Amino acid sequence: MRWNSLRKRQSFHSTLEMNPKMQLLLRDTRQLRQLYIKMQMAHVVCLVLAIFGTQSHGYEVYNIISPNNNGGNLQETVTVDNEKNFAIINIHAGSCSSTTVFDYKHGYIASRVLSRRACYILDMKHKAIPALDQLKRYIYEKKALKNMYSDKYIWVKYSPLQSLITHVDWFLFGSPIKQLCSHVPLYKGEVVEKTHDIRAEACAKTGVLGILGISICAGTDA
Template sequence: MAKLLALAVFVAAFLAQVLAEEAVSVSKTRKDGGLSRYMLLINKEEQLATEHVWAGRDSATVLFDYKSGIIAYRVFDSQACYAAKMNRNTFPALDKLRETLDNEKNHKQSPPPPGKKYNVNPDPIKDQGKLGAPVQALCQGLPAYWAQEQIGEMFFIEAGACLRVDLLILDVSLCGHVGF
């Protein structure tokens, strides 16, 4: 099963890269000293960006759907998807993602990515079809949960633990009802 999942992720990443207008693939040392591989893909026409992170147990695929304003995090260690509304006031614009691509391609130093914190609702989303086709495809076969972005210093955690997802463009914490 794990080999089949790895193959599916590889094929999806390959096809996404072929269809993307812009792509970058880099390896970076994480804060904990481990090595992660990142692939950031942008499709301006579809207003979609996808970031794949290969980091052992911390591997994830994240879809940024600028048309629908939905972000979906498929975190492989938790075997779940987490969806959140994109706060356009605090979320990097598609052009900012392009700047990140340029910086990575040219090996330029860029400021550390901003952090995002989310509280995860314990109840699964009943109709994933309302999330849009790209998010539905990413989360197919997995339970999906709404995550509410927390703004400011106050961060309420209902119960449970936190998952960290380190991306090229964001450092994400999903807290509350996260499965392991």
């Protein structure tokens, strides 16, 4: 049987050498198989990017869709610049939309609230503010685990009368915050541990909702 099998293989190879069409067919088959493997690998890469965000030239972009209290969906777009060490969060919620800049290079957070036509800035040196790598990990987890949610907020107090910054040092705050806030009033906020001296009805929710929410509120002296 081994002899017959060997003769069959030899006969097949002899026929293959004499038949150019069969050679071409086998070559096309190999090329198709290689193309299939490449397509499968590309599919895996696309799947990973869809889960963990789009990365290009030091940028990472994440689109997060989560349910809101009205039974609809809320969309957030997070852009991370790893080279310049800042993150921009856009909350798309109609009149409640906001944009927040986490500038880790300069050490400041600024939020611009659409409904108020104003910016609020605070020092990042607080234990409640995570590092950029930790913030990105929270975003990974929120995208991968759809049910991940936290209703905890950082409470930021400001005074409409006393907190307005009239002479802004944009070099101190950095260009991302300047681009966000240069054409609207800029107020200085402070993180507070207790909420007894703020007006809860006068709060705006910004930041990364469900991960690192920032509730900006007017003080009771306003």
